[in-house]
Amino acid sequence: xxxxxxxxxxxxxxxxxxxxxxxxxxxxxxxxxxxxxxxxxxxxxxxxxxxxxxxxxxxxxxxxxxxxxxxxxxxxxxxxxxxxxxxxxxxxxxxxxxxxxxxxxxxxxxxxxxxxxxxxxxxxxxxxxxxxxxxxxxxxxxxxxxxxxxxxxxxxxxxxxxxxxxxxxxxxxxxxxxxxxxxxxx
Numbered sequence: 001x002x003x004x005x006x007x008x009x010x011x012x013x014x015x016x017x018x019x020x021x022x023x024x025x026x027x028x029x030x031x032x033x034x035x036x037x038x039x040x041x042x043x044x045x046x047x048x049x050x051x052x053x054x055x056x057x058x059x060x061x062x063x064x065x066x067x068x069x070x071x072x073x074x075x076x077x078x079x080x081x082x083x084x085x086x087x088x089x090x091x092x093x094x095x096x097x098x099x100x101x102x103x104x105x106x107x108x109x110x111x112x113x114x115x116x117x118x119x120x121x122x123x124x125x126x127x128x129x130x131x132x133x134x135x136x137x138x139x140x141x142x143x144x145x146x147x148x149x150x151x152x153x154x155x156x157x158x159x160x161x162x163x164x165x166x167x168x169x170x171x172x173x174x175x176x177x178x179x180x181x182x183x184x185x186x
Contacts, residue, residue, distance in 0.1 A: 064088035066119035
């Protein structure tokens with residue numbers, strides 16, 4: 001409706017079931033948006049969308065720090081909230097949960113798939129997650145920064161050098177010795 005008009009009685013019956021959008025001056029912007037929004041939504045749905053990149057296959061483990069770094073650039077601080085309570089490394093259950101969050105928030109799933117592809121850990125690259133959790137309980141949240149794929153691999157290949165590295169960055173020598181003992185026990 002461009003302007004309010006008086007509908008003659010002879011036409012009220014024919015127009016009774018019709019709805020209208022007001023396009024008069026004070027409500028012009030709202031009215032145009034109401035009319036155009038469905039058109040653009042239909043257009044967006046009609047455009048071809050690239051198939052989502054399949055989730056990385058293999059070990060089902062991803063370096064949390066690398067995923068976080070990539071997602072912070074892609075979606076901002078929301079990534080920090082979504083990942084802070086998740087373990088490192090991320091597991092398949094975490095991937096599924098993150099995919100669900102991306103869908104619920106209408107985010108492009110390829111951003112997550114690309115972050116996971118870059119952060120996938122090779123088979124055997126990490127140690128027993130319970131060892132990482134024990135280490136975190138001993139040294140606190142700083143453990144998440146220290147316990148990355150590089151430290152896990154160093155502990156696997158050269159435990160004494162990795163232990164010396166931990167002591168150099170200030171980890172209590174008693175904690176380092178206990179970590180090495182637990183690692184040796186398997």
